[in-house]
Amino acid sequence: MDVHHVITPGDHYSPRTGSAIPTVVHGLASGARTAGDAGRYPQRVVLQADTFRPRYDSADLLEYDGVPAPGRREWYADVLRGRMGLARRGAERYFAPAVARLRREAPGLVLAHNAPIVPWLLSDSAHRSVLYAHNDLLRSYSRAEATRIVGAADRVVCVSEALAAQMRAHLPRTLHDRVRVVGNGIDTAAFSPAAERLPGPPRVMFLGRAIPEKGADILLAAAARIRREDVEYVIVGSRGFDSGAALSPYENRLRELAARVPGTVRFEPFVARAELPALLRTADVLVLPSRWPEPWALTVGEGLATGLPVIAARRGGIPEALGDAGILFDPDRPAELADAIAALVEDPARRRALGGQARRSALARDWTWAWSHLAAVLDELADRTG
Numbered sequence: 001m002d003v004h005h006v007i008t009p010g011d012h013y014s015p016r017t018g019s020a021i022p023t024v025v026h027g028l029a030s031g032a033r034t035a036g037d038a039g040r041y042p043q044r045v046v047l048q049a050d051t052f053r054p055r056y057d058s059a060d061l062l063e064y065d066g067v068p069a070p071g072r073r074e075w076y077a078d079v080l081r082g083r084m085g086l087a088r089r090g091a092e093r094y095f096a097p098a099v100a101r102l103r104r105e106a107p108g109l110v111l112a113h114n115a116p117i118v119p120w121l122l123s124d125s126a127h128r129s130v131l132y133a134h135n136d137l138l139r140s141y142s143r144a145e146a147t148r149i150v151g152a153a154d155r156v157v158c159v160s161e162a163l164a165a166q167m168r169a170h171l172p173r174t175l176h177d178r179v180r181v182v183g184n185g186i187d188t189a190a191f192s193p194a195a196e197r198l199p200g201p202p203r204v205m206f207l208g209r210a211i212p213e214k215g216a217d218i219l220l221a222a223a224a225r226i227r228r229e230d231v232e233y234v235i236v237g238s239r240g241f242d243s244g245a246a247l248s249p250y251e252n253r254l255r256e257l258a259a260r261v262p263g264t265v266r267f268e269p270f271v272a273r274a275e276l277p278a279l280l281r282t283a284d285v286l287v288l289p290s291r292w293p294e295p296w297a298l299t300v301g302e303g304l305a306t307g308l309p310v311i312a313a314r315r316g317g318i319p320e321a322l323g324d325a326g327i328l329f330d331p332d333r334p335a336e337l338a339d340a341i342a343a344l345v346e347d348p349a350r351r352r353a354l355g356g357q358a359r360r361s362a363l364a365r366d367w368t369w370a371w372s373h374l375a376a377v378l379d380e381l382a383d384r385t386g
Contacts, residue, residue, distance in 0.1 A: 001040075001041060001108055001109055001378075001382050002041075002042050002044055002105065002106070002108035002109070003032075003041045003042065003043050003044065003108065003109045003111060003378065004044050004045075004046055004062065004102060004105065004108050004109065004110045004111065004127075005025045005028075005029070005043070005044065005045045005046065005059065005111045005113060006046045006095075006098055006102070006110060006111065006112045006113060006115055006118050007021055007022055007025060007045065007046070007047065007113050008021065008113070008114065008115065009048045009066045009067070009069070009094055009095065009097070009098060010048055010051065010066060010069060011048075011051065012051045012052035013025070013026070013045050013047050013051065013055050013056055013059075013061070014051065014052035014053060014054060014055055014056065015054070015056065015272065015273045015274050016052045016054075016272050016273070017052065017241050017272070017273065018241065018270075018272070018273045018276070019241070020134065020298055021113050021114060021134055022056070023273070023298060024113075024134065024159075024184055024298070025045060025059070025113065026056040026058050026059075027184070027185050027187060027367040027370065028043075028185070028367065028370060028371050028374060029043035029045075029056075029058035029059040030058045030187075030367050031185060031366070031367035031368045031369075031370055031371030031372075032371050032375070033058065034367070034368045034371075035368050035371055035372065035375070037371065037375060041109075041375065041378060042060070043058065043059035043060070044059055044060045044061070044062050044108075045059045045060070045061055045062070046062045046064070046098045046101055046102060047061050047062065047063055047064075048063070048064065048065070048066035048097075048098075049063040049064060049065055049066070050065075050066070062101050062102070062105065063101075064097045064098055064100070064101040065097060066097055066098075067093060067094060067096070067097060069094060070090035070091065070093070070094055074089075074090035075090060077089075077090065078090040078091055079140045082140070082141060082142065082145045083142050083145065085144065085145070088117060091117040092117060092121065095115060095117050095118055095121065096121070098118070099118060099121045099122060102122065102125075102127065103122075103125060105127075107125070107126035107127055107128075108127055108128075109127070109128050109129075109130065109378055109381055109382065110122060110127045110128065110129045110130065111130045111132045111157075112129060112130065112131050112132060112153070113132045113134065114132070114133065114134050114135060114137060115131075116131055116137055116138070116141075116149045116150065116153075117149070118131075119131055119149075119150075119152040119153035119154075120148075120149050120152040122152075123152040128154050128381045128382075129152065129153045129154055130153060130154060130155045130156070130157055130377065130378075130381070131150060131153040131155070131156045131157070132157045133156060133157065133158045133159070133163060133167055133295075134159055134163075134295060134296075135163070135295055136163065136166045136167065136295070137167070138150070138167060138170035138171075139170075141170060143170065143171075143172070146170045146171055147171065147172055147175065150171060150175055150178075151175060153178065154178070154381050155178050155179075155180055155377055155380070155381065156175075156178050156179045156180070157180050157181070157182050157374065157377060158179060158180070158181050158182075158295070159181075159182065159183060159184055159295050159296040159317065160181065160183060160295050160296045160316070160317025160320045160321070161181055161317070161320060162293070162295065162316050162317040162320065163295035163296070163316070163317055164179050164180075164181050167179060180377045181373075182370060182373045182374045182377065183296060183320065183321070183365070183370060183373070184296045184298060184301065184321070184370055185301070185365060185366050185367035185368070185369055185370030185371070186301035186302065186304065186305045186362045186365055186366055186367070187302070187305065187366070187367060188305045188362050188363050188366045190277050191276075191277050191280065191301075191302045191305035191306050191362075192277070192281075192305065192306065192307070193281070193306055193307030193355065193359060194281035194282075194306075194307075197284075198282065200232070201230045201231055201232045201263075201264070202230070202231050202232070202284045202285070202344075202345045203231075203232045203233075203234060203282060203283050203284045203285070204219075204223070204231060204232070204233050204234070204283070204284065204285045204286075204287060204341055204345070205233075205234045205236060205279075205280070205282075205283035205285070205286050205287070206219050206233070206234070206235045206236060206237070206286075206287055206288075206289070207236045207237060207276070207279075207280070207286065207288075207299050207303075208236075208237050208288065208290070208299060209237050209238070209239060209240070209270075210235070210237045210238050210239050210248070210250060210251050210254065211239055211248075211250060212250055212291065213290065213291050213292035214237070214289075214290055214291075214292070215288075215289035215290050215291045215313065215331055216235050216237070216254055216289070217250075217253065217254060217257055218289035218291070218331050218334055218337065219233065219235070219287050219289050219337065220233070220235075220254060220257040220258055220260075220261060220265070221257065221334040222289075222334040222335070222337035222338040222341060223261040223262075223263060223265070223338070223341070224257070224260045224261050224262070225334065225335060225338040226262065226263070226338050226341060226342050226345070227262055228262060228263060228342075228345065229262050229263055229264075230263065231262075231263035231264070231341075231345055232263060232264045232265075232266065233258075233261060233263060233264065233265045233266070234265075234266050234267075234268060234282075234283070235254060235258075235265065235266070235267050235268070236268040236270075236271065236279065237268075237269070237270055238251070238269045238270035239251060240270070241270055242270065243269035243270045243271070244269075254267070255267070276302065277302075277306070280302060280303060280306040280308065281306060283303075283306075283308055284308070284309075284344075284345075284351060285308060285309050285310075285311065285341065285344050285345070285351065286299075286303035286306075286308045286309070286310045286311070287310075287311045287312075287337070287341065288300060288303075288310065288311070288312040288313060288318065289312075289313050289329075289331050289337060290312075290313045290315055290316075290318065290331065291313070291315070291331050292315070292316070293315040293316025293317075293318075294315065294316045294317060294318055295316055295317045296316075296317040296318075296320065296321050297312070297317075297318050297321050300312055300318060300321040300322050300326075301321060301362060301365070303326075303358070304322075304325055304326070304358040304359065304361050304362040305358075305359065305362035305363075306358075306359075307355040307356065307358055307359040308355055308358060309326065309327070309344050309350075309351050309354035309355055309358065310322060310325070310326035310327070310358060311326060311327045311328075311329060311337065311340045311341065311344075312326060312327070312328060312329075313328070313329065313330075313331040314328040314329060314330055314331075315331060323361055324357075324361075325354070325357045325358045325360075325361035325362075326354065326358065327340050327344075327354075
């Protein structure tokens, strides 16, 4: 039975970006192939035709011509209409071409990634729908609207238990039994440990978008407390996916904070996803100081697969992504992060031990592992369809 992944119109199913949802879809489709399930569950991605090339080769493509995304005014109008019990016309208009493309296909399993409107728009079709939640999608929904929209989905897949708890809080108990958890996998082939440690000072790396929610400033605040000049801090990322974009006020603020750090601070702009494995292999410690309670941070898994000690914020689904293979800290306490970094910088043997534990943890949770959990959910729907 065909599996149709619907991603946000305009998003790119391409290694040219590090966009999270296409990365997850590519991982799941690759996991299905590795598990030998590509025949049982052929993977397709419903994709706007004018998006980036090259495309991942893990799935077939169902292309369509898109329409402009809703603007801020249209988005606010949608929220107001939803709370009044009316249809969200902007979202319906935006996803209508993708849904029209799906209606030309034989009945299959539709995975609507961060797209609550899609199961609703397909509710009169023979497709079976799964709302695949990568974030808390229902924050702007009233209980009545959430019940109506999510009720059109046969299942709701969440990427962590933390996110599942948030989603259930928006829904009546009658829909709780539709919620399932499928943690994200890790690409342990692309991301692997360095063959040897290159000469140089200990290198502590931040990897993520340069926005306040990701917390690069928390790392720099912690670094300013570590009175060592032999540590190099590397801040990798831009505010978006354009390495040549002008610096934002927040990015300028990061450079001001860097001047107070005793060690060396180096800034690297956004890099394409294909370049990340080699970049991570140059690090000794990976720090993910997110303020935002991320439902599941893909970068955590990529650091684990690279065999790095990972220090990450105790927020959202991050502890689930990290497991017992790293160190958690409170992002509201930079001193706690400073202590964790200093302890690892001063103890190479502990870095090696944590790195080995990280790699073993990643190998146990690759994309085949993630696919097996998703396949179990799909089996429930395929059995009922048959």
